[in-house]
C-alpha cells in the first residue's frame with residue numbers, strides 16, 4: 001500500500017468549508033483503491049496573520065518541502081489587504097517550488113446550465129495553461145512622490161526566455177494529448193516589449209511541433225471568442241495575468257467558479273505541486289455552509305492524477321458527474337438547496 005503525505009492548508013473563508021469535503025471525498029477514494037492518505041493540517045491564513053503578523057511561519061516553505069503534495073483551500077479575507085495575503089503565502093509557495101505551470105481545465109458538467117445555453121459539453125471543454133512564476137506579477141517597481149500632485153506608481157513585468165519557453169512548451173505537450181490545437185494570448189500591439197518577445201518564442205516552439213496547430217490571438221479578441229465561439233478553443237496558453245483572467249472567464253462560461261479546479265505544477269517533480277480551486281475565499285458566503293465544493297474536489301482529483309492514482313481520480317470524476325446529473329444534492333449556485341457538506345457527502349458515497 002502506498003502512502004501519500006499531503007499538506008492541507010484550508011486557509012480562509014469557504015476555503016475551509018470546501019477543503020473538508022475534498023478530504024472526505026479523497027479519503028473515500030483512498031479506501032476503495034487501497035492507498036493511504038496522511039493529512040497534515042496547517043492553519044496558515046488571514047486569521048493567523050491577525051494574531052501573529054505573518055500568513056505562515058518563517059520556515060513555512062521548508063515545512064512543506066517534505067510533502068508529496070499540497071492541497072490549498074483559498075486565502076484572503078476582508079481586514080487583510082489582498083496583496084498581503086497573496087504574497088505572504090500563495091505566491092511564495094508557487095515560486096519556491098517552481099510551480100511554473102498553472103493548469104486550469106474547464107468543462108461543462110452535467111446538472112449545470114451554462115450561460116451559453118444550448119452548447120454541448122464537447123463545445124465547452126478547454127484547458128488554460130497559465131504561466132505561474134513571473135510575468136506581470138512582480139515586485140519590481142514602486143510608488144513615488146506620495147501625496148504630491150506628481151504621485152505615480154510603476155510596475156514592471158518580468159518575462160525571461162527560460163520562463164516563457166517552458167510554459168509554451170508545456171502547452172504544446174498538453175495539446176498533443178488533446179485536440180492538437182494551441183491558442184496563445186498576446187497583446188503585442190499594445191505591450192511592445194514583453195509581448196513581442198512572448199510571440200517570438202511561441203513561434204520558435206511552434207516550429208518544433210509541426211503536428212500541433214497554433215495561433216496567436218490578442219487577449220481582448222480571445223476573451224470575446226471564449227464567449228461567442230468557445231468551440232474554437234482547446235489549449236489556451238497565457239502569461240500570469242492573462243491566464244488568470246481567462247481562467248475565471250472560462251469558468252464563468254461553463255458552470256461558474258464553484259466548478260473550476262486548478263493545479264500549480266512543478267513538472268520536473270523536484271518539489272511538491274499544489275492544488276486548489278480557481279475561486280477565492282468568497283467572504284460573501286463564507287461560514288454559511290452553502291459553498292459549492294466541486295471545484296475543490298476536482299482540484300483534489302488533479303492531485304490524485306499527479307500522484308499517479310489515475311483509477312481513483314477517474315472514480316472521483318465519475319462520482320462527481322453522477323451526483324451532478326442526479327441533481328438531488330446541488331448547492332444554491334447550481335440552483336439547488338443542498339449544503340456544502342450534503343454535496344460533498346453525496347460524492348463520497350457515490351465512490
Ligand code: NAI
Pocket residue numbers: 014018073074075076077078082090257258259276278279280281282283284285290291292293295333
Ligand atoms: P471569489 O472567487 O472568492 O468569489 C467570487 C464570487 O464567486 C463570489 O460572489 C462568491 O460567492 C462566488 N463563489 C466563489 N466560489 C464559490 C463556490 N465554491 N460556491 C459558490 N459560489 C462561489 O473571488 P473574490 O471575491 O474576488 O475574492 C475573495 C477573496 O479571495 C479575496 O481576498 C481574494 O484575494 C481571494 N482570492 C484567493 C484566491 C486563492 O487563494 N487562490 C484566488 C482568488 C481570490
Ligand code: MG
Pocket residue numbers: 244245248278
Ligand atoms: Mg484568479
